[in-house]
Amino acid sequence: MNALAKIEPAPLLRVTGLTKTFGNVVACRNVSFDLHPGEVLGIVGESGSGKTTLLNCISGRMRPEQGEVAFATRRLGLTDIYELPEPDRRRMQREEWGFVHQNARDGLRMRATASANVAEPLMNMGGRHYGKMRAETERWFNRVELDPARLDGQPRLFSGGMQQRVQIARNLIHHPRLVFMDEPTGGLDVSVQARLLDLMRELVRDLGLAVVLVTHDMAVARLLADRLLVMKQGDVVETGLTDQVLDDPQHPYSQLLVSSVLQI
Numbered sequence: 001m002n003a004l005a006k007i008e009p010a011p012l013l014r015v016t017g018l019t020k021t022f023g024n025v026v027a028c029r030n031v032s033f034d035l036h037p038g039e040v041l042g043i044v045g046e047s048g049s050g051k052t053t054l055l056n057c058i059s060g061r062m063r064p065e066q067g068e069v070a071f072a073t074r075r076l077g078l079t080d081i082y083e084l085p086e087p088d089r090r091r092m093q094r095e096e097w098g099f100v101h102q103n104a105r106d107g108l109r110m111r112a113t114a115s116a117n118v119a120e121p122l123m124n125m126g127g128r129h130y131g132k133m134r135a136e137t138e139r140w141f142n143r144v145e146l147d148p149a150r151l152d153g154q155p156r157l158f159s160g161g162m163q164q165r166v167q168i169a170r171n172l173i174h175h176p177r178l179v180f181m182d183e184p185t186g187g188l189d190v191s192v193q194a195r196l197l198d199l200m201r202e203l204v205r206d207l208g209l210a211v212v213l214v215t216h217d218m219a220v221a222r223l224l225a226d227r228l229l230v231m232k233q234g235d236v237v238e239t240g241l242t243d244q245v246l247d248d249p250q251h252p253y254s255q256l257l258v259s260s261v262l263q264i
């Protein structure tokens with residue numbers, strides 16, 4: 001083992017040379033990065049830069065044309081997720097990952113009760129003790145600052161901010177090792193966003209979560225991300241620590257992105 005290998009911890013996720021096209025459009029071109037346990041990586045860029053496509057490819061929802069997405073699974077260690085048999089990949093996604101969508105209706109069953117939504121990952125992992133699952137669900141309701149009196153309500157009757165809290169609880173209750181978030185506070189009122197962001201920051205820190213976060217909002221990136229990956233027309237044009245990228249952007253596109261936010 002060389003000296004670097006001793007210092008450098010093993011990555012949780014390793015993306016290598018990932019490319020995805022739609023006809024003539026190159027949505028992501030030759031993207032590579034490592035994500036380590038407990039690290040929050042923000043993927044930023046303007047609309048159409050390829051953020052969502054990259055997120056979909058690395059979260060196993062869309063197979064890239066080229067490249068590899070390797071995840072350190074509990075059972076097999078660092079494994080190309082697209083080489084896994086489909087049922088194994090789905091199980092890994094269910095048991096080891098979370099995915100928080102921008103629109104709660106994409107991540108929740110709106111007509112099931114909120115408690116059923118939150119408890120479902122526990123049941124998927126073999127939980128059968130109703131009382132214990134109910135208690136854990138209630139604990140998570142409190143953790144995301146939802147009133148346990150609403151446990152048996154349907155998310156479709158909740159406010160947007162409450163729905164996002166249900167989605168977050170559902171995606172954390174089973175102790176995932178990696179959580180993907182796609183504009184998790186997009187579409188919410190600014191005041192609701194602020195508290196939700198604080199809550200998410202607390203949870204990420206307390207649980208030591210590894211997160212891949214897609215956002216076009218630099219304030220969200222500043223608050224949550226340790227490191228940023230700036231995308232422009234499918235290319236990663238800059239990566240670095242969040243403060244470095246936002247306070248001293250090197251690439252002209254990152255400079256434009258940051259200055260356009262500061263002008264608002």
Ligand SMILES: Nc1ncnc2c1ncn2[C@@H]1O[C@H](COP(=O)(O)OP(=O)(O)OP(=O)(O)O)[C@@H](O)[C@H]1O
Pocket residue numbers: 022025026027045046047048049050051052053054216
């Ligand atoms: N299913 C698809 N079919 C065809 N083209 C697509 C598809 N999905 C994405 N694209 C194209 O790929 C490029 C990247 O889109 P993508 O949605 O990944 O960007 P984005 O940065 O997430 O944008 P936004 O912030 O608006 O969601 C765009 O040119 C888009 O039109």
